[in-house]
Amino acid sequence: MTKRITGVHRSPLLRRFNASAIFANIFHDGPITQREISRAVGLSFASVTSVVSALEKKGLIQRSVESSTNGGRPAALYKCNSTYRYVMGIEARKDELFFVVSDLEGRVLSQSTTPFDKKIGRDGFLDLLLRGANDQISNFKGRETKFLGIGIGVAGLVNPEDGSVTILSHLSNWGNIPLKQILEEKLRLRVVVHNLAAAAALGESWYGLGRGKKNFLFLSVTDGVGGGIVINGQLYTGTAGSAGEFGHITVDDHGPVCTCGNVGCLETLISIPSIIQSAKNLLADGVSSAIRDIAGGDLDTITFSTLVEAAKREDKLAYKLFTDVARYLGEGIVSLVNLLNPEMIVIGGDLVQAGNLILDSVNDVLKRQALEVARKSVEIVFSELGGSACALGSVVPLIEEFVASPMLD
Numbered sequence: 153m154t155k156r157i158t159g160v161h162r163s164p165l166l167r168r169f170n171a172s173a174i175f176a177n178i179f180h181d182g183p184i185t186q187r188e189i190s191r192a193v194g195l196s197f198a199s200v201t202s203v204v205s206a207l208e209k210k211g212l213i214q215r216s217v218e219s220s221t222n223g224g225r226p227a228a229l230y231k232c233n234s235t236y237r238y239v240m241g242i243e244a245r246k247d248e249l250f251f252v253v254s255d256l257e258g259r260v261l262s263q264s265t266t267p268f269d270k271k272i273g274r275d276g277f278l279d280l281l282l283r284g285a286n287d288q289i290s291n292f293k294g295r296e297t298k299f300l301g302i303g304i305g306v307a308g309l310v311n312p313e314d315g316s317v318t319i320l321s322h323l324s325n326w327g328n329i330p331l332k333q334i335l336e337e338k339l340r341l342r343v344v345v346h347n348l349a350a351a352a353a354l355g356e357s358w359y360g361l362g363r364g365k366k367n368f369l370f371l372s373v374t375d376g377v378g379g380g381i382v383i384n385g386q387l388y389t390g391t392a393g394s395a396g397e398f399g400h401i402t403v404d405d406h407g408p409v410c411t412c413g414n415v416g417c418l419e420t421l422i423s424i425p426s427i428i429q430s431a432k433n434l435l436a437d438g439v440s441s442a443i444r445d446i447a448g449g450d451l452d453t454i455t456f457s458t459l460v461e462a463a464k465r466e467d468k469l470a471y472k473l474f475t476d477v478a479r480y481l482g483e484g485i486v487s488l489v490n491l492l493n494p495e496m497i498v499i500g501g502d503l504v505q506a507g508n509l510i511l512d513s514v515n516d517v518l519k520r521q522a523l524e525v526a527r528k529s530v531e532i533v534f535s536e537l538g539g540s541a542c543a544l545g546s547v548v549p550l551i552e553e554f555v556a557s558p559m560l561d
């Protein structure tokens with residue numbers, strides 16, 4: 153007589169619930185044995201075997217055999233079949249659109265960049281967005297149904313309720329764009345819309361240095377200064393979606409006026425354009441510097457890389473610039489560390505280029521000014537994901553949803 157397994161097998165709802173827990177365990181912790189799964193999710197070995205076999209049959213997971221280390225029978229290891237589904241991530245940067253198609257583990261399968269001039273206007277921008285997304289999908293001919301959906305990160309305030317973009321800061325006067333609605337209608341795929349820095353925080357959390365960290369902050373420094381807050385492994389977006397606007401922490405009461413109306417915001421002192429402007433102001437005063445030589449005498453050609461290069465040559469002016477940046481950044485981070493007590497702060501964006509030049513000084517500011525208990529538990533690091541954190545992170549909610557309901561039936 154066949155031994156009857158009680159409970160979980162007979163109820164479709166329970167079985168789905170168990171399948172979800174087991175698939176999530178394999179997805180996040182695989183390769184993993186059935187015994188380990190059983191221990192982790194608190195289900196009997198028999199229940200795990202039944203669900204694992206269904207997941208494998210459906211193609212959601214893959215098996216490999218691990219040779220035994222203690223002379224016993226070799227145990228099979230299970231891991232997610234990462235190419236079971238694809239996702240597309242898009243980052244709408246100030247002058248280009250960046251598209252990435254990846255598998256469920258964030259492995260990039262295809263990517264492209266489409267530059268644009270902001271004079272193209274709102275409709276031109278949307279056209280370009282749709283064309284780029286369609287081009288990417290057509291790279292996967294015959295496999296279009298594998299797409300779970302599209303995530304997009306945009307600079308601006310995103311309404312978490314309907315995915316409309318209420319401010320697109322670098323694309324002036326385009327008004328409110330119902331981005332999610334437009335893209336879903338035209339592309340017939342699910343679309344999730346995020347603030348750019350929040351999406352990058354998710355990318356760091358799943359694929360970058362923030363992986364496995366429960367509480368961490370992402371601080372992005374490019375044309376603006378923004379960020380994302382991950383608490384207990386979840387992105388915290390705030391009541392109106394504006395959480396993580398780290399750029400508007402006041403660090404100098406007598407500093408420049410900010411676009412937000414305040415004075416001396418972090419963004420006015422350490423955004424890349426503000427650093428370049430400070431360099432130009434000092435050079436215009438006639439201070440001698442290697443920056444001028446590297447730029448070939450033409451101050452208009454100075455980029456952030458020019459300043460980094462000069463600092464590496466131990467140029468005094470560049471050194472002063474980065475000392476100031478480290479001090480202001482450090483002071484901003486002191487507020488964050490005291491308030492949120494994160495285990496890690498990942499700094500991303502163009503400032504990463506200057507990571508080695510400023511890290512020690514930032515840590516010195518923390519040592520002097522932050523609460524000891526908070527300072528000792530935090531690590532400050534620079535992102536290693538390069539430019540893809542936002543695009544990869546924007547699709548995380550779609551993958552999370554898929555992992556939570558693997559649809560066995």
Ligand SMILES: [Zn+2]
Pocket residue numbers: 399400410411412413414417419
């Ligand atoms: Zn401000």
